[in-house]
Amino acid sequence: MAEPVVRSGGETAVDQHVLTVSGVRYEVAGRLLLDGLDLSVTAGESVAITGPSGSGKSTLLMCLMGLVKPQSGSVSVAGTDLVPLRERALNRHRRDHLGMVFQFGELLPELTPLENTALAALLAGTAREEAYTRAQSLLADLGVPDKGTPTAELSGGERQRTAVARALINRPALVLADEPTGALDEATRDDVAALLFSVPSRWNCGLLVVTHDATIAARADRHLALSGGRLRTAGTGNPVGLSAAQGGKA
Ligand SMILES: Nc1ncnc2c1ncn2[C@@H]1O[C@H](COP(=O)(O)OP(=O)(O)OP(=O)(O)O)[C@@H](O)[C@H]1O
Numbered sequence: 001m002a003e004p005v006v007r008s009g010g011e012t013a014v015d016q017h018v019l020t021v022s023g024v025r026y027e028v029a030g031r032l033l034l035d036g037l038d039l040s041v042t043a044g045e046s047v048a049i050t051g052p053s054g055s056g057k058s059t060l061l062m063c064l065m066g067l068v069k070p071q072s073g074s075v076s077v078a079g080t081d082l083v084p085l086r087e088r089a090l091n092r093h094r095r096d097h098l099g100m101v102f103q104f105g106e107l108l109p110e111l112t113p114l115e116n117t118a119l120a121a122l123l124a125g126t127a128r129e130e131a132y133t134r135a136q137s138l139l140a141d142l143g144v145p146d147k148g149t150p151t152a153e154l155s156g157g158e159r160q161r162t163a164v165a166r167a168l169i170n171r172p173a174l175v176l177a178d179e180p181t182g183a184l185d186e187a188t189r190d191d192v193a194a195l196l197f198s199v200p201s202r203w204n205c206g207l208l209v210v211t212h213d214a215t216i217a218a219r220a221d222r223h224l225a226l227s228g229g230r231l232r233t234a235g236t237g238n239p240v241g242l243s244a245a246q247g248g249k250a
Pocket residue numbers: 028029031033051052053054055056057058059060
């Protein structure tokens with residue numbers, strides 16, 4: 001799976017696929033939503049997916065989280081196919097390798113940012129002191145003020161920054177974001193988007209963002225559009241695949 005590539009700096013590095021989706025087919029209620037879909041994301045890379053309402057973006061994200069099982073195809077996250085995993089192994093793999101950022105943060109409102117962030121590490125079995133030290137350092141890196149107030153009292157931007165910290169606390173290979181700026185005003189949206197798209201290079205993980213917002217999608221290294229159950233390069237309409245000619249990139 002790993003293959004040498006020349007990065008923009010000119011040096012040769014190992015192209016680490018943190019996500020490889022191959023031939024995923026998913027049909028529900030008589031409708032074929034994903035039709036042999038291919039996609040890959042490497043460490044350090046950001047990919048945005050847009051598509052009309054009802055095209056299957058949320059369904060695709062559910063497949064990537066292992067919450068929906070495709071009828072065929074594979075979804076490898078950090079080198080392990082999620083499709084055959086049973087619930088326990090799936091939960092563990094998701095916890096250890098995936099970080100998630102949702103539109104409304106989905107944080108516990110009565111807990112502080114520090115508690116919300118540390119909690120994700122504690123649930124993953126990290127010792128208390130280590131969890132809090134790591135959470136504190138991440139929140140500082142991500143510019144969340146150390147107010148010690150419940151998350152409910154923070155601004156929308158501060159809440160999304162906290163959500164990013166929580167997504168990163170277990171050092172995931174891949175961060176998935178579902179409309180991460182959809183609930184923010186314009187100025188805050190740009191601020192949070194800048195932060196989010198700095199994540200892959202700063203934390204050496206992949207980032208996959210599903211959004212309706214073309215200005216957010218334009219910030220990603222690659223912008224793909226979902227239609228007819230497959231992904232195409234936005235703007236060109238070229239289908240994406242996993243062929244060797246494309247260097248394994250989709
Ligand atoms: N379990 C299900 N049973 C029946 N229909 C479903 C199911 N899951 C998804 N669908 C349908 O599949 C289509 C795609 O849904 P999905 O939520 O993935 O689209 P989307 O691209 O995320 O849309 P939006 O941009 O509006 O959020 C919709 O028409 C939805 O109603």
